[in-house]
Amino acid sequence: MKPSDELLAPHQVHLWHAFTPQQDEALNALQLGLLTPDERTRMARFHFERDQHRYLITRALVRTVLSRYAPIAPADWTFEPGPHGRPYITNPHLLAQQLRFNLSHTDGLVVLAVTTGREVGIDTESTARTAPLEVADRFFSRQEAQALRALPAAEQAHRFWELWTFKESYIKARGLGLSLPLSKFSLQLDGDARVDIGFDEGLDDSPARWRFWQLRPDANHLVALCLEASTTELVEFSCKAVQPLLSEDTLAFELTRRPRAFQG
Numbered sequence: 001m002k003p004s005d006e007l008l009a010p011h012q013v014h015l016w017h018a019f020t021p022q023q024d025e026a027l028n029a030l031q032l033g034l035l036t037p038d039e040r041t042r043m044a045r046f047h048f049e050r051d052q053h054r055y056l057i058t059r060a061l062v063r064t065v066l067s068r069y070a071p072i073a074p075a076d077w078t079f080e081p082g083p084h085g086r087p088y089i090t091n092p093h094l095l096a097q098q099l100r101f102n103l104s105h106t107d108g109l110v111v112l113a114v115t116t117g118r119e120v121g122i123d124t125e126s127t128a129r130t131a132p133l134e135v136a137d138r139f140f141s142r143q144e145a146q147a148l149r150a151l152p153a154a155e156q157a158h159r160f161w162e163l164w165t166f167k168e169s170y171i172k173a174r175g176l177g178l179s180l181p182l183s184k185f186s187l188q189l190d191g192d193a194r195v196d197i198g199f200d201e202g203l204d205d206s207p208a209r210w211r212f213w214q215l216r217p218d219a220n221h222l223v224a225l226c227l228e229a230s231t232t233e234l235v236e237f238s239c240k241a242v243q244p245l246l247s248e249d250t251l252a253f254e255l256t257r258r259p260r261a262f263q264g
């Protein structure tokens with residue numbers, strides 16, 4: 001078995017991006033070989049080829065990337081969903097048990113965040129889509145909806161995607177999905193590229209536990225990251241673009257928002 005070759009320290013976050021171009025049949029077949037029978041059945045249930053393709057790349061990405069961090073072959077990773085659908089690694093190897101991962105897919109991109117020993121949530125959206133601004137009025141916090149509507153009309157769509165991705169990254173880091181009421185916590189995004197979170201009383205959490213960053217891996221996608229980290233900790237990012245089983249490159253990226261209290 002190939003030894004694990006990626007070192008991951010607790011202060012590091014590794015982000016793996018798979019842009020999802022059409023691939024040739026030979027590569028599809030190789031990636032398909034990594035999937036379990038159950039995953040192949042799920043893939044076949046997608047009606048559209050586009051969704052099958054994204055599912056294939058997602059599973060191949062998770063399996064090949066996780067194998068960089070622990071001596072487990074890509075096809076041998078096992079997962080169980082938690083009570084709110086988040087997949088957890090069940091391989092007993094100590095290195096596997098320490099890993100945390102979260103992924104998100106949207107048109108043209110699958111992104112996977114890997115950390116060790118601390119929670120992480122990630123969300124990506126294609127900003128080429130029309131922003132459903134009315135969703136903010138119905139589901140976001142009052143402060144978020146008001147701040148959004150106070151912006152010049154031309155800036156509202158971008159702010160909507162920013163809020164949406166940050167909110168998703170937080171509920172995904174908690175692993176609780178939409179059982180967390182979206183209106184009970186607020187992201188404060190201001191003009192100086194900083195980001196803070198605040199909680200309503202009754203939502204059992206503290207702003208000091210979480211930090212947020214935003215990246216733009218390309219012109220059409222926003223990525224929001226929520227990491228369990230105190231404001232004094234140094235955090236380091238590494239970003240790669242991969243096509244599973246084919247290629248891997250360092251990805252130049254722009255950090256477009258950071259936590260307020262620390263320049264990490």
Ligand SMILES: CC(C)(COP(=O)(O)OP(=O)(O)OC[C@H]1O[C@@H](n2cnc3c(N)ncnc32)[C@H](O)[C@@H]1OP(=O)(O)O)[C@@H](O)C(=O)NCCC(=O)NCCS
Nearest residue numbers: 058084085086103104105123164167168172175176177178
């Ligand atoms: C499932 C949910 C956690 C994310 O869904 P999503 O934004 O549609 O999808 P994403 O592509 O970003 O993330 C899906 C991945 O997150 C992971 N995931 C699933 N449930 C999760 C949970 N409870 N917590 C963390 N991660 C979860 C899975 O790996 C999943 O991918 P997979 O099924 O291919 O393994 C949940 O938040 C949801 O249903 N959201 C619906 C969208 C919405 O209404 N958002 C409100 C915007 S503020």
